[in-house]
Amino acid sequence: MSTWIAFWNILKKDMKNYYLMPSNVNWGIFFPVSWTLTQFIRSSGNIDVLEFLPGLMAVSVLFATTSMLSVTITFERKGRSFERLLLAPLSLNALLLAKITGTILFGLFIASVPVLLASFFVSLSGVNWGMAYLSVLLIALTSTLIGLVIAVSAKEVFEAQMMSNFFRFPMMFLCGTMMPVQKLPALLRIAAYCLPLTYGTDILNRSITGASALPPLACIFALAVFSAILFGASRYTINNKWIS
Amino acid sequence: MDTKEIVNVSNLKKTYGDFTAVNGISFSVQPGEIFGFLGPNGAGKTTTINMMIGLTKPTEGSITIDGIDAQKHTKKAQALMGIVADESNLYDEMSGFDNLCFCASLYGMKKEERESRARQLLEQFSLAQAGNRPFKAYSKGMRRKLTIAAGIIHYPRILFLDEPTTGIDVESARQLRELIVDLKNHGTTIFITTHYIEDAERICDRIAFIVEGKIVATGTVEELMESMSSGHTLQLVTEQDAQELADDLQARFEGSKVSAAKGNTLNIVSKDRIPLLPVMQYFDQKGITVYEAKELRLTLEDVFVKITGIESGHLEKEKAGAGK
Ligand SMILES: Nc1ncnc2c1ncn2[C@@H]1O[C@H](COP(=O)(O)OP(=O)(O)O)[C@@H](O)[C@H]1O
Ligand SMILES: [Mg+2]
Numbered sequence: 069m070s071t072w073i074a075f076w077n078i079l080k081k082d083m084k085n086y087y088l089m090p091s092n093v094n095w096g097i098f099f100p101v102s103w104t105l106t107q108f109i110r111s112s113g114n115i116d117v118l119e120f121l122p123g124l125m126a127v128s129v130l131f132a133t134t135s136m137l138s139v140t141i142t143f144e145r146k147g148r149s150f151e152r153l154l155l156a157p158l159s160l161n162a163l164l165l166a167k168i169t170g171t172i173l174f175g176l177f178i179a180s181v182p183v184l185l186a187s188f189f190v191s192l193s194g195v196n197w198g199m200a201y202l203s204v205l206l207i208a209l210t211s212t213l214i215g216l217v218i219a220v221s222a223k224e225v226f227e228a229q230m231m232s233n234f235f236r237f238p239m240m241f242l243c244g245t246m247m248p249v250q251k252l253p254a255l256l257r258i259a260a261y262c263l264p265l266t267y268g269t270d271i272l273n274r275s276i277t278g279a280s281a282l283p284p285l286a287c288i289f290a291l292a293v294f295s296a297i298l299f300g301a302s303r304y305t306i307n308n309k310w311i312s
Numbered sequence: 313m314d315t316k317e318i319v320n321v322s323n324l325k326k327t328y329g330d331f332t333a334v335n336g337i338s339f340s341v342q343p344g345e346i347f348g349f350l351g352p353n354g355a356g357k358t359t360t361i362n363m364m365i366g367l368t369k370p371t372e373g374s375i376t377i378d379g380i381d382a383q384k385h386t387k388k389a390q391a392l393m394g395i396v397a398d399e400s401n402l403y404d405e406m407s408g409f410d411n412l413c414f415c416a417s418l419y420g421m422k423k424e425e426r427e428s429r430a431r432q433l434l435e436q437f438s439l440a441q442a443g444n445r446p447f448k449a450y451s452k453g454m455r456r457k458l459t460i461a462a463g464i465i466h467y468p469r470i471l472f473l474d475e476p477t478t479g480i481d482v483e484s485a486r487q488l489r490e491l492i493v494d495l496k497n498h499g500t501t502i503f504i505t506t507h508y509i510e511d512a513e514r515i516c517d518r519i520a521f522i523v524e525g526k527i528v529a530t531g532t533v534e535e536l537m538e539s540m541s542s543g544h545t546l547q548l549v550t551e552q553d554a555q556e557l558a559d560d561l562q563a564r565f566e567g568s569k570v571s572a573a574k575g576n577t578l579n580i581v582s583k584d585r586i587p588l589l590p591v592m593q594y595f596d597q598k599g600i601t602v603y604e605a606k607e608l609r610l611t612l613e614d615v616f617v618k619i620t621g622i623e624s625g626h627l628e629k630e631k632a633g634a635g636k
Contacts, residue, residue: 070420077417085405148401152462155365156418157391312369 074158075166082170086140096178100128104185117190122272123245124182129204130211130245130265132178134236137171137215138228146225154310160303168212175208176201199275199284206291207268211236213298214264220305244269249281264294318343318470318501319364324373326359326525333359335525336373341470341503346496348516349505352622356525357505358398361474364503365395378469391419394468394500398475400455404448408439408458411447412465419466426465433461437491453484457491464495471495473504477511489515513612523620533612540615546586547579549604550595554578557600564594579608 086092103124107115144150153163179201186192214235222228240246242256243265249257260266267287274280280287319341326334334356341347349357362368364375366386375382382389402411409430416426434440437457442450450458456476464471476492477485493515496502506512512519513533520530529536550557554572561578562570568582580586588605595602617623 073420073422074418077414081403081406081414085403147404148397148399149403151367151397151401152395152415152418155367155390155393155395157387157420158418159387311367 071158071162074156075162078153078163078166079170082140082167083173086136087170087174092136092174096128096132096174097181099131100124100178100182101185103127104182117186118192118277121182121186122269122276125179125200125204126207126243126245126265126269126272127240128182129175129179129207130236130239133171133175133208133211134215134218135229135232136174137168137212138218138222138232139225141167141216141219142222142225142228145219154306160306164216164299164302168209168216171212171215172205172208175212176204179204179208194278196275200272203268203271203275203287206288206295207265207272210264210268210291210294210298213295213302216302217298217305220302220310239263239265242266244273244281264291267291267294316343317341318378319347319503320374320376321360321364322374324360324363324375325371326356326363326368327371332525334363334370337522337525337527339520339527339530341501342518343501344496344499345517346492346502346504346515348512348519349503349522350507350509350512350516350519350616351505351522352507355507355522357507357522358474359525360522361472361503361505365393365472366390392469394463394466394471396460396463396471396473396476398478400452400459402447402455402459402462405446407444407446408434408450409443411458412462415462416465421466429465433465437461438487451484453480453487456480456484456488460488460491464500468500470501470503473502475505475507477506477508509611509613509616519612521616521620523622529619536612536615536619537610540618541610543581543583544585545579545581545608546588546591547573547577547604547606547608548591548602549577551601551603552576561594565591 104120107120107124141150144153154160156163183192215232218228218231218235222231238259242252242260243249243263244260245265249260249266249270252260267282267290270280270282271284271287274284317340319339321340322338323336324334324338325332325336337356337360339347349355349360351357359368363370364377364382366382366389370383377389378392380389380392403414406414412430412433413426416429421429431440431443434443437460439454439457439461442454447455447458460473460476463473473492477488480488489511492502492504496515504511504516516533518530518532519536520527521536522528529539531539554574554576557578558570558572561580562568565580565582568580568586571579571581573579580591585607591605592602
């Protein structure tokens with residue numbers, strides 16, 4: 069019960085202080101909208117919206133989540149308010165879950181922006197929404213956890229920002245959000261399959277266009293493994309580097 | 313082990329590489345008392361607190377909080393603690409009231425309970441007017457007060473205060489000391505660190521002097537004074553050079569030790585208190601004017617200097633205008 073009260077209030081505070089801040093919401097929306105327009109102009113209006121949508125959703129979630137958590141945690145650590153959370157009689161698992169839940173919800177919201185945009189251009193009746201949002205959830209989870217790993221390693225806010233970009237720009241190009249992974253040179257393809265986003269985009273593709281490279285269960289399994297490793301790495305860093 | 317003690321620290325040690333920040337200290341805190349750590353900057357006060365609250369891992373030693381092994385059952389021990397860091401670390405964007413409610417929620421307090429407690433604390437700390445203002449708009453003194461309020465919102469068994477009066481103005485520091493004593497009078501046990509003699513002298517029931525990671529003395533203010541007391545000193549300022557007077561005076565007051573301080577100032581030291589009349593009669597007979605006569609009292613500062621061998625300049629005296 070008391071864990072739940074703490075969990076819920078941490079989540080609520082983050083929502084109010086960070087995720088519902090107009091500037092963050094605007095930025096989260098601005099990105100997918102401008103990205104869509106760029107693609108639209110580049111292809112002189114001839115884009116296949118359905119084929120384009122999964123990548124856009126994936127990239128939007130990736131951008132919304134990785135930097136969000138790493139920046140907010142680094143910020144709270146610098147102001148030392150994060151110490152309060154660490155010193156509360158709340159397990160580290162519950163604390164980290166509360167922290168990532170806010171970011172994941174933010175990611176789910178941001179993923180819906182391109183969906184809304186797309187719905188003006190094409191019929192989305194063929195989309196398997198359950199699977200689509202499951203994959204968005206998994207992309208949000210793994211991207212958020214990458215943000216967490218960055219957060220526990222970075223000391224300054226700008227450092228967190230830079231490290232986020234270091235991860236997400238390559239991911240954007242490698243993970244099938246802009247071009248199919250199959251079209252990449254062999255070496256890059258191997259790299260792609262070392263990144264969680266590749267698996268998330270793959271399920272998302274299947275749920276929207278019906279095309280995918282791997283069976284969804286394999287992707288879900290891969291994403292679960294990535295999540296476990298990233299979560300464990302964050303826990304380890306906090307327990308051994310922050311409290312040392 | 314004596315479970316009546318709230319805090320029991322034994323042989324606690326912390327090393328960073330070759331450097332020893334805390335060097336095998338032991339002490340205990342009794343329920344209901346204010347126990348103070350007095351020591352200069354870098355003595356190891358914060359490191360000790362951080363080990364007790366679970367923010368730093370000890371290299372060696374044991375810590376029990378209310379009978380709980382704080383290293384094994386950290387979360388259980390933390391539930392009993394109120395922690396006020398040496399910086400006012402609340403959320404800038406949130407109001408005072410919201411900050412307090414949020415901190416209460418971390419300890420599992422229910423909504424109605426945390427809201428009424430937050431209101432009560434804002435009142436008690438004279439912050440009710442500022443309750444709805446964002447934390448970032450608070451003055452330094454107000455920030456510190458709210459941070460302490462946040463530290464006690466869940467009725468902790470033991471409150472840790474790391475340098476609560478550092479960096480705030482003299483008047484706020486005075487108010488804070490009153491608040492701290494008030495908390496104690498309402499039953500909160502307090503562990504406080506400071507580098508101000510004033511804090512230690514005025515509010516602590518017991519004090520440990522900590523220097524270079526070691527506790528060099530522990531006791532009540534009286535006990536520490538007693539241990540260092542070398543008798544009573546009467547200081548006189550006359551119109552004549554003290555050096556010239558000393559020998560003659562010594563012959564007249566055989567049971568005491570007379571010494572010339574500087575210039576026209578003389579000290580008479582005796583096992584017992586020195587009655588003024590015979591001294592004054594002596595000077596009267598000699599026709600020497602006495603401008604000043606006072607009994608010198610040993611201060612905690614003197615005791616600290618004597619025990620630690622550290623110049624008192626390393627320990628700060630609270631000055632008007634210290635901090636902002
Ligand atoms: N993480 C750390 N790494 C290395 N040295 C440290 C660390 N933390 C504290 N110290 C050193 O330990 C000593 C004690 O520090 P601290 O406990 O903060 O002193 P105080 O609070 O009494 O001013 C200081 O010399 C400080 O530089
Ligand atoms: Mg300190």
